[in-house]
Amino acid sequence: MKTAFLAAMVLALLAPPAYSASVSKTYTYFSIGGKTLEEIEKELDRRGPSVQSSGKRHPGATRMEFTTRVSYGERNGRCSVMDAKVTVKANMILPRWNRRKGSDQDTRLIWDTLSSDIKRHEESHVIIAKNHARELEEALHHIRNQRSCEVAAQKAKDLSERILAQHDRAQEEFDRVEGINFESRLLRLLRYRLEQIEAGRIPG
Numbered sequence: 001m002k003t004a005f006l007a008a009m010v011l012a013l014l015a016p017p018a019y020s021a022s023v024s025k026t027y028t029y030f031s032i033g034g035k036t037l038e039e040i041e042k043e044l045d046r047r048g049p050s051v052q053s054s055g056k057r058h059p060g061a062t063r064m065e066f067t068t069r070v071s072y073g074e075r076n077g078r079c080s081v082m083d084a085k086v087t088v089k090a091n092m093i094l095p096r097w098n099r100r101k102g103s104d105q106d107t108r109l110i111w112d113t114l115s116s117d118i119k120r121h122e123e124s125h126v127i128i129a130k131n132h133a134r135e136l137e138e139a140l141h142h143i144r145n146q147r148s149c150e151v152a153a154q155k156a157k158d159l160s161e162r163i164l165a166q167h168d169r170a171q172e173e174f175d176r177v178e179g180i181n182f183e184s185r186l187l188r189l190l191r192y193r194l195e196q197i198e199a200g201r202i203p204g
Helices: 002-014 037-047 105-141 149-180 182-198
Strands: 022-032 061-075 078-097
Touching (some): 078 149, 105 182
16 A cells, blocks of 8 residues: 555656646627527627627627746756746627517527527637647746746747747637538537427427
8 A cells, every 4th residue: 555655656746747727718798689580690790799800790709818927947057937827818709689589489499509509619719729828838838948048038939929829820720610510510409409309308
């Protein structure tokens, strides 16, 4: 028992540190009207958040802010990153339909399916951001034994710019793929929701 405990302690000491970037999420809602799908679509086009990258309005959006804090230390004339923390603040902007009572059952079903997919889509953007924040945090910790802290800081700056650019490309690619698959995904989700309603697992 003692040997096993000591072995576990050694393994714990040898294990690499786990990097876990901090993510905070907030939600903002915008109201839309409309009793039919056509009216709802027009409301989303008119009231949805404007996305800077596309210049268009979308049914949902996520504003993200990355903050990186890095501390440096010198030893024997060499400088290393002593600690690095990357945080992401994500504000998800989602639609809230306020004309549900005046609509028919089919419209309500499609809205519930669409609304759920919009939220899933925005949550996925946050996951992509968290993965890149974790990657950045880990990479910053590997900046070591530089000839000066100015050099280390420049490496940290270059590294941050490169990984955040990768993040932006990953977000754009995700949107591109999701856009291509939108109709087939929505039909699949509608079928699944109908099956759940028929099975009594969710209210109709």
